[in-house]
Amino acid sequence: MKILNIGSLNIDDVYQMDHFVKPGETQTSLSYAKYCGGKGLNQSIALARAGGEVSHAGRIGHDGLFLKEKLDAAGVNTRLVSVTDEPSGRAIIQVNRQGENSIILNSGSNRTFTQEDIDSILSGFGEGDILLLQNEINMMNEIILGAASKGLKIALNPAPMDETINSLPLASVSIFILNEIEGEGLTGVDKPEAILDRMAEMFPDADVFLTLGSKGVKYTGKGGRITVEAQKVTPVDTTAAGDTFTGYILTALSEGMDIKSGIELATKAAAITVTREGAADSIPTRDEL
Secondary structure: OOEEEEOOOEEEEEEEOOOOOOOOOOOOOOEEEEEEEOHHHHHHHHHHHOOOOEEEEEEEOHHHHHHHHHHHHHOOEEEEEEEOOOOOEEEEEEEOOOOOEEEEEEOHHHHOOOHHHHHHHHOOOOOOOEEEEOOOOOOHHHHHHHHHHOOOEEEEOOOOOOOOHHHOOHHHEEEEEEEHHHHHHHHOOOOHHHHHHHHHHHOOOOEEEEEOHHHOEEEEEOOEEEEEOOOOOOOOOOOOHHHHHHHHHHHHHHOOOOHHHHHHHHHHHHHHHOOOOOOHHHOOOHHHO
């Protein structure tokens, strides 16, 4: 079973600051670093490190060639990553002394997909393959409809959650992977069990994985109702924990693993991620588990 991730590829410019810049203020940063970013990139790396057969479809500018190199190094098939004249997606991130962040995101080439692009990307995949989507690219409606018509199993991580998500053809989604904020955005309720109950009513044929951070993961779907506790670790940086879970649970499902075992595998991987600094670089390989 092949996995296709049509997702974002971003350059993250991270500035360590004494405090967030105020209107009219000029402030010298304490330090600067450039990282590979985007939920799409993180999740493709997690899929590959979990052992999944993953192809990433994305768009970068000439300034983002190192993003493709990062995917290649992780074992992701990048034949569907194209270079455009539009600059790559970019996040300008301020981090203050308290560890809080403030982010400006420019989508750049991530939102330059055309219908011709989508048709070409989907042509190499068919019934039984898995399509993974997040909400950081354009053409989401067309992608979901096109994938459904070809018999792909569609997995959606509705992040970042905004008003466009609820306008998508969500009845075609087979797997939802979401946190409490995204769950509330989809259902209008805010308690974990209530979110699961409402998701089961709205999407009775879907598998729903609700990630709760240190409180573990709850699932509802064809496998019944399952709760798996989080691993007990001392967190250093929670960045990419959700992306790690996404990559590992989809790999487990593609291998035919049962739901509970798949969640246990994915929560172990996410636990290792939060004990390390960074995003893509913090995601463990299957052997490390």
